[in-house]
Amino acid sequence: MGKKSVSDFLVTENFALNRTNFLIRLKSQVKLPTIKPGQFVNIEIFNSKEIFLRRPFSVFEVDYASSTLSIIVKILGRGSKSLTEIQPGEKLSLIYPLGKHFTIPNQTDKVLAVGGGSGLAPMLFLARESGLPPENVDIIIGARSATDHIDVSAYQKYGNIQFTTEDGSIGTKGFVTDHHFLKNEIGQYDKVYACGPDGMMKAVAGLARKAGVFCEVSLENLMACGFGVCLCCIEPTVNGNLCVCTEGPVFNINDLKWQI
Numbered sequence: 001m002g003k004k005s006v007s008d009f010l011v012t013e014n015f016a017l018n019r020t021n022f023l024i025r026l027k028s029q030v031k032l033p034t035i036k037p038g039q040f041v042n043i044e045i046f047n048s049k050e051i052f053l054r055r056p057f058s059v060f061e062v063d064y065a066s067s068t069l070s071i072i073v074k075i076l077g078r079g080s081k082s083l084t085e086i087q088p089g090e091k092l093s094l095i096y097p098l099g100k101h102f103t104i105p106n107q108t109d110k111v112l113a114v115g116g117g118s119g120l121a122p123m124l125f126l127a128r129e130s131g132l133p134p135e136n137v138d139i140i141i142g143a144r145s146a147t148d149h150i151d152v153s154a155y156q157k158y159g160n161i162q163f164t165t166e167d168g169s170i171g172t173k174g175f176v177t178d179h180h181f182l183k184n185e186i187g188q189y190d191k192v193y194a195c196g197p198d199g200m201m202k203a204v205a206g207l208a209r210k211a212g213v214f215c216e217v218s219l220e221n222l223m224a225c226g227f228g229v230c231l232c233c234i235e236p237t238v239n240g241n242l243c244v245c246t247e248g249p250v251f252n253i254n255d256l257k258w259q260i
């Protein structure tokens with residue numbers, strides 16, 4: 001793992017993307033190191049007296065010229081809610097960059113990136129950073145309903161974005177695994193990546209394994225320290241019990257002891 005830092009970032013923007021997701025843009029006072037898709041930051045919830053543990057969030061975008069990075073925060077509990085209430089001009093303490101990143105595809109690869117919920121953040125970051133021509137990148141984003149999706153039109157130039165909704169209000173009706181790219185055509189891809197709820201990633205992994213396609217997932221185990229000290233993020237793997245924060249969060253599915 002490369003060098004990690006702890007520092008205060010200035011909140012430059014914080015706005016709602018939909019009912020439950022917010023985009024927070026954070027400016028570093030020093031030059032940012034290289035941050036790759038799948039890596040995350042661990043944020044102190046400074047504006048709450050009751051929350052002592054930092055909360056982990058995947059990096060969504062990085063702009064090295066302005067030393068800013070952004071995250072997408074989905075409101076789940078008190079920590080994430082508190083973050084979405086932070087005002088531009090306030091500061092947040094970040095430990096960064098943490099974890100191992102996704103394998104960057106080869107320039108001839110055909111890839112499929114699958115994001116569910118806030119798991120779309122590292123998937124869009126990967127699509128953008130891959131440097132692949134957009135025709136080589138398919139992206140499926142799953143949500144319950146149309147109102148749970150966010151506007152990702154700025155990312156259409158990095159790949160072919162498809163939506164699924166459980167209620168069929170936009171895109172393919174059902175789960176991401178009901179989309180024909182996954183259900184029927186997974187064999188056409190060189191690499192499949194997924195980030196989202198556990199059930200979704202296991203379903204994607206099951207299809208990829210069956211088709212013999214390379215597949216990496218980014219686990220969202222509960223975390224505290226974020227750098228391998230507290231051991232609260234352990235995941236059983238073929239290489240023993242590993243800390244998701246340091247040995248992951250990105251894992252090849254063949255290394256996980258999932259029953260898929």
Ligand SMILES: Cc1cc2nc3c(=O)[nH]c(=O)nc-3n(C[C@H](O)[C@H](O)[C@H](O)COP(=O)(O)OP(=O)(O)OC[C@H]3O[C@@H](n4cnc5c(N)ncnc54)[C@H](O)[C@@H]3O)c2cc1C
Pocket residue numbers: 040055056057058059071072073074075076077078079080081118119121122219220221222223249
């Ligand atoms: C590597 C990594 C990257 C992540 N990236 C993002 C991201 O880009 N955007 C985003 O919105 N969230 C992301 N998460 C999840 C985010 O860290 C949690 O939503 C957040 O910590 C919840 O804190 P809270 O105080 O709001 O909720 P809490 O009050 O801590 O929890 C509320 C409820 O949610 C459950 N819960 C908490 N965390 C998780 C989790 N990780 N998975 C499933 N259930 C959970 C708790 O058990 C509890 O029932 C990421 C997590 C990890 C480990």
Ligand code: FES
Pocket residue numbers: 222223224225226227228229230231232233234243244245246
């Ligand atoms: S979060 Fe502490 S060891 Fe992983």
